[in-house]
Amino acid sequence: MQDFRNRLLIATVILGLAFLVLGSRLWYLQVLRGDEFAEFSRENHIRVERIPAPRGRILDRYGKELVVNRTSFDVYVIPKDVNDVDHISSSLSQVLSLDKNHIDNNIRSALTKRSFKPVLIAKDIDRDQLAYIEARRSSLPGVIIEINNLRQYPHGSLGAPFLGYIGKVSEAELKNNPKINNNDLVGKTGVEKGWETNLRGDDGYIQKVTDALGREVQSTLFLEDLQNKKSMPGNDVVLTIDIELQKAAEEILGDQSGAIVAVNVSSGEILALASKPSFNPADFIKGIDSKTWSNLVNDKSSPLLNRATQGLYAPGSVFKMVPSVAALNEGVVDQEEYLHCPGYHKVGNSTFRCWKRGGHGWVNLRGAIVKSCDVYFYKIAERMGIDNLSKYIRAFGFGSVTGVGIEERAGISPSRQWKLKRFNKPWYKGETIVSSIGQGYVSVTPTQVAMMTSAVANGGTLLKPAIVKEIVSYSGEKEFRHASIVSGKIPVEMEMLELIKDALVGVVNDPDGTGRAARIKDMTVAGKTGTAQVVSLDAQSDQRKHRDHAWFTSYAPAEDPEIAVTVLIEHGGKGGAVAAPIARKILEVYKTLKEERKADDNV
Amino acid sequence: MIMFDRRLIKNFGWSLFLMTLAFSFVSLLNLYSASYETGLVSFKKQIVWVGIGIVTLVSVSFLNYRFLKQHALHIYCGAILLLLFVLVFGKEVAGSKSWIDIASLATIQPSELVKIAIILVLARFYDNDYQAAPYGFLDLIKPIILIAIPLVLVMLQPDLGTALTIVLVSGSIVLFMGIKKWSVAFILIAIIGVSFYSWHYSLKPYQKDRISTFINPSSDPLNAGYNAIQSQIAVGSGGVTGKGLRSGSQTQLRFIPAQQTDFAFSVLAEEWGFLGGISLLLLYFMIILWMLDTSSRAKDRFSMLVSFGIAAMFFWHTVVNVGMVIGLLPVTGVPLLIFSYGGSSTLTAMIGIGIVLGIRMRKFSMSADPIDLK
Numbered sequence: 001m002q003d004f005r006n007r008l009l010i011a012t013v014i015l016g017l018a019f020l021v022l023g024s025r026l027w028y029l030q031v032l033r034g035d036e037f038a039e040f041s042r043e044n045h046i047r048v049e050r051i052p053a054p055r056g057r058i059l060d061r062y063g064k065e066l067v068v069n070r071t072s073f074d075v076y077v078i079p080k081d082v083n084d085v086d087h088i089s090s091s092l093s094q095v096l097s098l099d100k101n102h103i104d105n106n107i108r109s110a111l112t113k114r115s116f117k118p119v120l121i122a123k124d125i126d127r128d129q130l131a132y133i134e135a136r137r138s139s140l141p142g143v144i145i146e147i148n149n150l151r152q153y154p155h156g157s158l159g160a161p162f163l164g165y166i167g168k169v170s171e172a173e174l175k176n177n178p179k180i181n182n183n184d185l186v187g188k189t190g191v192e193k194g195w196e197t198n199l200r201g202d203d204g205y206i207q208k209v210t211d212a213l214g215r216e217v218q219s220t221l222f223l224e225d226l227q228n229k230k231s232m233p234g235n236d237v238v239l240t241i242d243i244e245l246q247k248a249a250e251e252i253l254g255d256q257s258g259a260i261v262a263v264n265v266s267s268g269e270i271l272a273l274a275s276k277p278s279f280n281p282a283d284f285i286k287g288i289d290s291k292t293w294s295n296l297v298n299d300k301s302s303p304l305l306n307r308a309t310q311g312l313y314a315p316g317s318v319f320k321m322v323p324s325v326a327a328l329n330e331g332v333v334d335q336e337e338y339l340h341c342p343g344y345h346k347v348g349n350s351t352f353r354c355w356k357r358g359g360h361g362w363v364n365l366r367g368a369i370v371k372s373c374d375v376y377f378y379k380i381a382e383r384m385g386i387d388n389l390s391k392y393i394r395a396f397g398f399g400s401v402t403g404v405g406i407e408e409r410a411g412i413s414p415s416r417q418w419k420l421k422r423f424n425k426p427w428y429k430g431e432t433i434v435s436s437i438g439q440g441y442v443s444v445t446p447t448q449v450a451m452m453t454s455a456v457a458n459g460g461t462l463l464k465p466a467i468v469k470e471i472v473s474y475s476g477e478k479e480f481r482h483a484s485i486v487s488g489k490i491p492v493e494m495e496m497l498e499l500i501k502d503a504l505v506g507v508v509n510d511p512d513g514t515g516r517a518a519r520i521k522d523m524t525v526a527g528k529t530g531t532a533q534v535v536s537l538d539a540q541s542d543q544r545k546h547r548d549h550a551w552f553t554s555y556a557p558a559e560d561p562e563i564a565v566t567v568l569i570e571h572g573g574k575g576g577a578v579a580a581p582i583a584r585k586i587l588e589v590y591k592t593l594k595e596e597r598k599a600d601d602n603v
Numbered sequence: 604m605i606m607f608d609r610r611l612i613k614n615f616g617w618s619l620f621l622m623t624l625a626f627s628f629v630s631l632l633n634l635y636s637a638s639y640e641t642g643l644v645s646f647k648k649q650i651v652w653v654g655i656g657i658v659t660l661v662s663v664s665f666l667n668y669r670f671l672k673q674h675a676l677h678i679y680c681g682a683i684l685l686l687l688f689v690l691v692f693g694k695e696v697a698g699s700k701s702w703i704d705i706a707s708l709a710t711i712q713p714s715e716l717v718k719i720a721i722i723l724v725l726a727r728f729y730d731n732d733y734q735a736a737p738y739g740f741l742d743l744i745k746p747i748i749l750i751a752i753p754l755v756l757v758m759l760q761p762d763l764g765t766a767l768t769i770v771l772v773s774g775s776i777v778l779f780m781g782i783k784k785w786s787v788a789f790i791l792i793a794i795i796g797v798s799f800y801s802w803h804y805s806l807k808p809y810q811k812d813r814i815s816t817f818i819n820p821s822s823d824p825l826n827a828g829y830n831a832i833q834s835q836i837a838v839g840s841g842g843v844t845g846k847g848l849r850s851g852s853q854t855q856l857r858f859i860p861a862q863q864t865d866f867a868f869s870v871l872a873e874e875w876g877f878l879g880g881i882s883l884l885l886l887y888f889m890i891i892l893w894m895l896d897t898s899s900r901a902k903d904r905f906s907m908l909v910s911f912g913i914a915a916m917f918f919w920h921t922v923v924n925v926g927m928v929i930g931l932l933p934v935t936g937v938p939l940l941i942f943s944y945g946g947s948s949t950l951t952a953m954i955g956i957g958i959v960l961g962i963r964m965r966k967f968s969m970s971a972d973p974i975d976l977k
């Protein structure tokens with residue numbers, strides 16, 4: 001038996017060694033790595049539910065709501081809590097008028113994954129549907145209602161082009177902003193996009209205890225492990241827009257394609273920014289469906305284009321303010337000098353016509369502006385040359401973006417260098433001639449024209465247009481307040497500018513002025529008409545797409561300018577006949593609103 | 604007629620018996636916590652099983668092991684019949700036909716009880732065919748057949764965990780009795796060959812998954828590796844002192860799979876920490892040591908081998924189960940004796956302890972046997 005005693009001794013040693021290994025491993029897991037595993041186990045059973053923060057509102061300059069939020073009720077089903085899929089899907093399909101098979105498949109396919117993750121059935125159900133489901137909660141096990149925030153537009157499509165729309169976040173946006181989550185809606189255009197960081201709130205969260213299957217545990221187990229964070233709504237963005245003036249501008253535009261820009265000439269604040277045709281931002285609230293989207297994108301009338309800031313047009317005669325300033329400041333002409341307009345002007349072998357075939361006869365600068373004589377400007381442009389002219393075109397802000405903060409285009413400020421770079425060709429004299437009357441390569445946005453007009457009106461300061469007046473936090477603190485930003489000074493002496501301003505008053509008020517349709521009672525309006533050719537100088541066609549663009553840009557009151565109004569009607573025809581009366585109406589509304597508000601203040 | 608000797612009471616192995624009672628208490632407490640969230644159903648059943656087990660333990664301890672020696676072959680044949688019965692009429696649970704339904708009151712798993720039968724029959728074999736020199740391969744044909752029959756029947760169910768413990772326990776006995784070196788080499792080659800064959804032709808995909816996830820648990824954290832990872836998180840997060848009774852989040856929220864049965868140890872480790880875990884390991888260590896001690900004091904080869912075999916059974920169940928729970932060994936369905944919920948394994952363990960107790964009680968009565976059933 002001694003032999004077996006030895007073997008039993010060996011067995012005992014093996015026993016001891018094996019248990020030593022088990023004990024050491026236990027020591028390693030529990031004592032050495034215990035804290036690490038404790039954290040793992042915590043993460044295991046705590047589910048974080050996000051509380052989406054509402055986006056900030058967008059208000060007009062007087063605090064009236066343009067974009068707000070409303071509550072939406074979304075229906076979800078937790079597949080594992082459903083005991084009779086057939087019953088649930090047929091009840092839901094009845095209430096929500098959805099396809100039964102579709103709901104059925106959604107629930108069943110999630111069931112196989114042994115998941116407690118809610119399956120979305122319907123977003124934003126109406127009050128009757130909500131009441132119906134709420135009343136039958138007990139007979140619909142597994143059906144839950146989640147509350148969400150959705151954008152709401154109390155004024156429909158009013159201001160849509162600059163307010164912009166929201167949509168599902170893209171990969172790139174997701175990367176740039178850590179606060180955004182997958183499937184979030186973010187601003188895609190306009191103020192919604194430009195001020196996304198301000199409008200977006202800080203999401204909060206609730207932690208919940210869940211079991212291994214992801215099901216929320218109702219008991220009081222492990223409550224001490226939980227943390228919650230409140231959501232912080234986004235900041236309100238107060239615009240410079242006056243909702244009443246905006247309404248008037250959009251109503252006046254009506255069905256016409258075009259844009260209206262109204263700006264405060266001393267602060268650069270945009271009071272109205274209308275662009276037609278436009279779209280209904282409500283279509284984007286829940287994520288736009290592909291059919292509506294493709295209709296919008298393929299629409300020939302470009303409803304998604306904000307014509308006021310993104311539309312590029314030849315400015316036509318409204319541009320004549322630029323060569324006027326240039327010529328006076330460069331000294332190539334003065335107020336006293338009269339130039340002869342026979343109705344055309346010859347440069348080399350080319351003939352450039354005045355819009356008035358018979359000619360204007362002898363005109364000085366004032367007369368040329370008032371009657372919009374083209375030949376006068378051909379001649380002074382020929383005298384100063386493109387290099388001098390393009391210097392002033394740039395000084396007025398053309399060819400570069402204004403920095404308003406929403407989508408815009410720079411347009412073209414033509415020059416020798418520009419043409420060489422663009423076409424690799426030298427500059428021709430004739431191109432200087434057509435540039436002087438806002439034709440040829442020159443292309444501008446209505447907002448740029450409004451800022452040019454403001455610069456003339458306010459004595460030569462080119463301002464950066466502003467669309468946001470204030471940013472106010474949820475708790476009411478002002479995070480930002482607009483102060484006017486000077487983009488540049490127009491190189492011109494005050495007396496010279498006064499001469500031009502006097503001529504602009506003449507355009508509207510002189511008996512032979514082209515902009516007489518813009519006159520209003522009790523307020524002197526100054527302005528300039530423009531009729532921009534679309535195809536070529538000689539195109540004669542009845543087709544609407546070949547008709548000229550009608551321009552009118554103005555400011556008032558002429559003695560102490562407050563507001564600049566620029567009107568563009570695509571293919572509208574004559575600026576004096578079509579655009580000037582529209583500007584008049586806007587100015588009238590502005591004047592009435594001002595008087596009403598003054599009266600209200602006095603009361 | 605049973606004649607009773609007062610010396611039996613005097614020599615009764617109180618320490619082992621008390622350890623067993625301590626075990627039963629701790630395992631029930633642990634099961635109480637693990638089954639609380641599911642309405643204590645298994646806790647209540649296990650109380651009954653432990654009760655039956657203790658009564659059986661005491662009864663078996665008073666049975667003379669010579670009776671077991673005489674009837675080892677009968678017990679063995681009875682066990683084989685049970686295995687055949689289960690293959691034909693057994694109840695299939697989770698893909699294995701391992702259970703016999705007794706009047707819908709309880710289910711038993713004969714493959715657990717078979718281990719005792721194999722230990723007895725091997726002890727009987729070595730008692731009869733004892734040779735001092737190491738056994739050669741040819742000498743072992745008989746015991747190998749005795750092992751192979753139940754082994755194959757268990758594998759047909761299939762019950763990989765029990766098959767593994769049968770191999771480990773009977774292998775321990777064979778090695779203990781001595782075996783020629785080249786025979787060891789031959790058997791090793793055979794094992795490697797069989798493993799290779801099984802891996803390619805015989806193992807089910809889930810069984811392969813278990814082995815490959817043991818090698819790299821995070822390769823498939825949601826499926827096969829899930830058990831291993833969650834179990835280690837549970838054990839590790841218990842720390843030194845544990846989270847407290849019914850306060851283990853891994854247990855109560857059911858992140859631990861099979862927490863009442865195969866993974867019962869991770870519940871203890873989570874809720875009672877390192878102190879609880881190491882105490883239970885020490886308790887097992889003491890029991891096995893006690894059995895080995897009984898073996899070394901045994902007055903004949905049969906009782907020595909039976910004690911050793913039962914010690915080996917406890918040893919391998921503990922090492923394989925705890926090793927699995929703490930991530931040292933792959934996930935196999937080997938329960939921790941007494942500690943894991945389950946009537947058959949508890950009963951098997953209790954019978955085993957009872958037999959060793961019986962042997963211990965009789966170590967002083969070399970010649971005269973006070974109990975004779977005949």
